[in-house]
Amino acid sequence: MIFHSLDFVVFFLITTVIYWRLPHRGQNVLLVAASYLFYGYVHPWFVALIVATTLTDYTVARLIESRPAQRRRWLAVSLTVNLGLLGFFKYFGFFVENVHAALAAVGWHVSMPVLHVVLPVGISFYTFQALAYTIDVYQGRLAACRNLIDFAAFVSLYPQLVAGPIERATHLLPQVEQRRAWSWPHAREATFLIAWGFFKKLVVADNVGLIADKVFSLAEPGFTVLWAGVFAFAIQIYADFSAYSDLARGLARWLGFDLVINFRHPYMATGPVDFWRRWHISLSTWFRDYVYIPLGGSRRGPTRALVNLWITFLVSGLWHGANWNYVLWGAWHGTLVTVSRLVTGRRRETPRSDAWAIVEPLRVLAMFVLTCIGWLIFRETDMHMLWRDLTLSPWDTTIGDRQIGGYLFLTAAAYSLPLWIHDIWSVYGTPERAAETSPAAGAWGGWPTMGRALLAGVALAAILVLRSRQSLDFIYFQF
Amino acid sequence: MVIAAIVLAVPLVWRWSWDWRAGSGAAIEPSYLPALELERPRGPFADHPIGFLHDVQPKFVTIGDSMAGRIDPDVLAAVGGGPVAPILQNATGSAYWYLVFHNYVLVSGVQPRWVIVFFRDTNMTDVMFRLDGPYRWKLDEVAQDTEPVLNAIVDRRVGGGRRSVHRRIDSVYRVERTREWLDPILSRWPARLVAGEAGTARLLERTNAAFDLPRLRPMQQADMAAADDASADFDRFVEASVLPQLLDEARDAGIRLCLVRVLRRTQAGEPAVETPALARYTADLRRYVEARGAVYFDDRDDPELAALPYADGDHVAREARAPYTRRFWQKLQAFDEP
Numbered sequence: 134m135i136f137h138s139l140d141f142v143v144f145f146l147i148t149t150v151i152y153w154r155l156p157h158r159g160q161n162v163l164l165v166a167a168s169y170l171f172y173g174y175v176h177p178w179f180v181a182l183i184v185a186t187t188l189t190d191y192t193v194a195r196l197i198e199s200r201p202a203q204r205r206r207w208l209a210v211s212l213t214v215n216l217g218l219l220g221f222f223k224y225f226g227f228f229v230e231n232v233h234a235a236l237a238a239v240g241w242h243v244s245m246p247v248l249h250v251v252l253p254v255g256i257s258f259y260t261f262q263a264l265a266y267t268i269d270v271y272q273g274r275l276a277a278c279r280n281l282i283d284f285a286a287f288v289s290l291y292p293q294l295v296a297g298p299i300e301r302a303t304h305l306l307p308q309v310e311q312r313r314a315w316s317w318p319h320a321r322e323a324t325f326l327i328a329w330g331f332f333k334k335l336v337v338a339d340n341v342g343l344i345a346d347k348v349f350s351l352a353e354p355g356f357t358v359l360w361a362g363v364f365a366f367a368i369q370i371y372a373d374f375s376a377y378s379d380l381a382r383g384l385a386r387w388l389g390f391d392l393v394i395n396f397r398h399p400y401m402a403t404g405p406v407d408f409w410r411r412w413h414i415s416l417s418t419w420f421r422d423y424v425y426i427p428l429g430g431s432r433r434g435p436t437r438a439l440v441n442l443w444i445t446f447l448v449s450g451l452w453h454g455a456n457w458n459y460v461l462w463g464a465w466h467g468t469l470v471t472v473s474r475l476v477t478g479r480r481r482e483t484p485r486s487d488a489w490a491i492v493e494p495l496r497v498l499a500m501f502v503l504t505c506i507g508w509l510i511f512r513e514t515d516m517h518m519l520w521r522d523l524t525l526s527p528w529d530t531t532i533g534d535r536q537i538g539g540y541l542f543l544t545a546a547a548y549s550l551p552l553w554i555h556d557i558w559s560v561y562g563t564p565e566r567a568a569e570t571s572p573a574a575g576a577w578g579g580w581p582t583m584g585r586a587l588l589a590g591v592a593l594a595a596i597l598v599l600r601s602r603q604s605l606d607f608i609y610f611q612f
Numbered sequence: 613m614v615i616a617a618i619v620l621a622v623p624l625v626w627r628w629s630w631d632w633r634a635g636s637g638a639a640i641e642p643s644y645l646p647a648l649e650l651e652r653p654r655g656p657f658a659d660h661p662i663g664f665l666h667d668v669q670p671k672f673v674t675i676g677d678s679m680a681g682r683i684d685p686d687v688l689a690a691v692g693g694g695p696v697a698p699i700l701q702n703a704t705g706s707a708y709w710y711l712v713f714h715n716y717v718l719v720s721g722v723q724p725r726w727v728i729v730f731f732r733d734t735n736m737t738d739v740m741f742r743l744d745g746p747y748r749w750k751l752d753e754v755a756q757d758t759e760p761v762l763n764a765i766v767d768r769r770v771g772g773g774r775r776s777v778h779r780r781i782d783s784v785y786r787v788e789r790t791r792e793w794l795d796p797i798l799s800r801w802p803a804r805l806v807a808g809e810a811g812t813a814r815l816l817e818r819t820n821a822a823f824d825l826p827r828l829r830p831m832q833q834a835d836m837a838a839a840d841d842a843s844a845d846f847d848r849f850v851e852a853s854v855l856p857q858l859l860d861e862a863r864d865a866g867i868r869l870c871l872v873r874v875l876r877r878t879q880a881g882e883p884a885v886e887t888p889a890l891a892r893y894t895a896d897l898r899r900y901v902e903a904r905g906a907v908y909f910d911d912r913d914d915p916e917l918a919a920l921p922y923a924d925g926d927h928v929a930r931e932a933r934a935p936y937t938r939r940f941w942q943k944l945q946a947f948d949e950p
Contacts, residue, residue, distance in 0.1 A: 324615070324616075324619070347823050350823075350829060351822075351827055351829070352827060352830075533818055536806050536818070537818060537819050539802075540802050540803050540815060541819075543802035543805055544799075544802045547802060583615075583618070586618040586619055587622065589615075589618075590620070590621065590622025590623065593620070593623050594622050594623035594626065597623050597785055598790045598791050598794055
């Protein structure tokens with residue numbers, strides 16, 4: 134079920150009304166049932182996977198606690214089941230394809246099995262969420278959850294099930310276990326988040342997404358058309374993914390939950406390290422805490438720190454999809470962060486003092502260009518085309534091509550203007566830059582309530598008449 | 613509550629903006645397709661083709677969009693031995709073609725030997741193809757004040773619940789009517805900034821041409837064919853299409869109907885690969901049409917046609933029209949008994 138469908142609206146209204154009429158235990162039972170209905174709406178067998186993950190991690194965590202001598206073994210069970218399911222459904226085809234190509238390269242042509250199953254949406258997200266819980270219990274940071282329903286609600290909470298934010302058990306599980314109270318201010322904030330989320334998805338992401346899709350379907354785009362398409366994709370992926378996060382946070386608030394912030398105006402980043410503090414925060418902190426730090430982080434000297442950093446980025450790239458371009462994308466960001474660290478050392482990358490005020494916009498612009506190069510690598514799944522695109526010279530264009538590129542660029546820029554205004558306002562326009570760090574960031578947090586209500590009305594007005602006639606799926610569903 | 617009221621009230625600006633624009637000329641009328649919309653300003657019914665049919669007294673009437681441009685009327689008249697009345701309109705779909713037959717051919721009282729309809733792939737069972745949005749202005753020209761038959765077909769196709777929500781929202785906020793004047797503005801102004809007022813139309817044309825099918829990656833072309841598979845389910849869509857009605861009305865009027873599925877752009881003289889779903893659909897369509905007494909031609913089955921040159925998109929080149937027409941008549945002749 135997708136958020137921007139009538140089915141979901143009906144589903145959400147009915148479940149929310151019933152939800153607030155139930156006692157705490159009943160609420161959690163309803164949450165699990167509703168989440169499974171939501172997840173299995175199109176493919177009911179998806180539910181079997183999430184149930185398997187839930188039962189495994191619930192049982193393993195209890196066993197880790199009750200049998201400390203065997204905790205390592207039980208953790209291995211959890212890792213095997215979780216990563217095994219993820220690997221089978223997401224990477225099996227990729228693995229087979231590459232083995233086949235490698236064997237063919239040495240002249241050995243063999244028939245390999247092909248898996249004809251759809252990738253279960255959201256499997257990367259809930260697998261990481263459940264896995265982090267078990268690791269936290271293993272490391273003693275968290276007590277194992279006693280109640281299976283509570284745990285199932287934590288793993289499957291439907292607003293964030295399919296595309297995050299990836300919640301930590303330390304943050305979300307206590308909210309599941311405790312009584313939740315209805316709050317009008319919460320509902321109001323949630324409404325603003327939802328309005329802003331729908332605007333970003335339906336007006337910004339879907340309209341500029343059509344431009345990106347068209348450009349990336351061309352056999353031989355010229356330089357300006359290609360980079361107009363890359364710009365459109367940069368807007369699309371940010372608007373689309375941050376919209377999902379805003380919707381997830383807004384919907385969860387209607388149910389009494391507070392989810393973590395996933396984006397802090399990433400295109401306002403002044404450097405690669407800053408970018409990763411702002412982009413898909415719940416995933417980047419996950420990799421930091423469960424991959425980079427366990428590998429030794431920066432505790433074992435600068436060389437080892439760089440190796441750990443690269444491993445983290447390459448795995449993070451592969452997490453996004455079973456294709457080499459995602460690994461390359463991870464490598465690109467690994468390179469950027471490495472260079473940034475070598476240049477700036479350990480000092481903060483974003484000194485926001487007045488002395489830096491003049492150069493800061495230039496740094497933001499430079500980082501945005503570098504990010505766009507990364508998005509080209511991310512979007513272009515055909516490696517031959519990627520090589521062609523990256524080696525395309527600015528002179529590989531005609532006047533007509535430049536005009537078409539300019540037209541596409543301006544169209545994408547126009548649709549994304551509210552997004553840019555919002556981000557620039559949030560970072561530079563508010564006193565003490567409060568909105569950048571406020572929990573309401575992402576929904577015009579610094580504005581008075583009436584002003585935000587007007588903006589939500591404008592968002593609704595825009596959705597009604599500017600909504601793309603061709604609605605696209607959320608991009609991160611495929612990961 | 614106050615906040616909710618503000619949020620819901622702001623979009624009423626579209627209603628006022630529409631009322632203001634409507635006040636400057638366009639008249640709002642109840643829609644002839646209430647399954648889609650309640651009311652809107654509409655263009656007038658164009659009745660001159662009825663007079664044209666009277667004047668020509670055709671043996672052949674050709675109906676379709678630009679795909680029907682394959683037929684050269686002069687050549688067909690010469691080889692077929694009777695006048696030809698082409699009633700063609702670019703960018704139209706099966707709803708339009710049905711109304712041409714219903715409101716022009718039948719109303720005119722002429723008795724052509726053949727009414728020939730040209731279409732691509734699943735057009736004949738996709739009543740929504742080129743029906744709403746900007747296409748409605750074209751449809752207005754062939755629609756009477758009420759079109760209960762077409763409306764019932766559309767209603768079957770779009771389903772009740774979801775559409776009625778959209779309709780309610782539309783009736784409150786005047787969404788579709790606002791989009792009618794807003795969409796062209798939105799697509800034109802960036803072009804105007806880049807190419808100036810004089811170059812805008814040319815830039816928009818060039819932009820469309822830049823994304824033509826032949827310029828896409830082979831995989832993307834395949835994807836477009838795959839996307840069509842969603843509508844290539846004959847049994848599911850036939851009863852919610854104009855096809856049964858068209859066949860019934862032609863039979864009742866004693867007019868012979870010939871449906872021609874045109875061959876889409878060839879690649880190196882070969883038809884593009886057809887998906888299994890579309891192949892099944894086409895076989896079902898042929899069976900259905902022939903069982904109801906009409907003639908069905910699939911240009912894919914004719915290797916001679918695949919050798920003809922194409923211009924842009926699925927249009928055959930100008931020089932291919934005469935040979936196409938002669939070949940067409942050669943096939944139709946077999947059914948042209950008095």
